[in-house]
Amino acid sequence: MENLDHIDLQILKQLQENSNINTKELASKLFLTVTPVYERIKRLERDGYIMKYVALLDKKKLNLGMTVFCNVRLKEHARNVGSNFVKDIVALPEIIECYNIAGDYDFMLKILVEDMSSYQNFVMNKLSTIENIGNTQSIFVMGEIKHSTALTI
Structure with missing residues (x-):
């Protein structure tokens, strides 16, 4: 800066x-x-200070009113296993953010779906098919208190 x-x-x-x-x-x-x-x-x-320009959409109007944070623990941590996991996660459109984290879990996913039934379908038919997932913990958002895309400058 x-x-x-x-x-x-x-x-x-x-x-x-x-x-x-x-x-x-x-x-x-x-x-x-x-x-x-x-x-x-x-x-x-x-110089890369401005990466791109986007339109922020109303997720509720697009029937994506349920936000879920899903913590994921991998069974093993070999380099190729982590790379394969990341490749699989990036391919799922319901996952809008993915962070590699420290602590009890390895990754935190931010997932947008229509409702609980849609999330269950996502877990059963997509997330559970990814190899090397050892454990997950889902956290369901009851209300969004603050959401900002602006960085403090």
């Missing part, structure tokens, strides 16, 4: 709030002209 000045940080903050803002609007908010703001955005993209 040592290469970023206060203007770069303001650009990043504004884009986190609304990535759909056009360069003219952004320049106006920063009291700059369009060209330097455009060049700064391109540099931030090129």
Whole structure:
């Protein structure tokens, strides 16, 4: 972050709030002209500070109202076993996040499904077919208190 000045940080903050803002609007908010703001955005993209632009969707409207965190413990920890597990997990669209964690479990999965019946179907017909899973623990979200995609800058 040592290469970023206060203007770069303001650009990043504004884009986190609304990535759909056009360069003219952004320049106006920063009291700059369009060209330097455009060049700064391109540099931030090129340098990897901005990875991509996305639309955040309403999961409930898409019938994905149930969020489950599933902790997974592997039976063994050989390199090829872990790689195969990761490859299998990445292929499942219901799993929207996967973290390799320390502690009693090896991985934490964030899963979105329609309801409990859908989750049971997912576990029985997809998750249970992945080799080397020794133990799982499902945690069902009752309510979402805070959800943010913005990083503290």
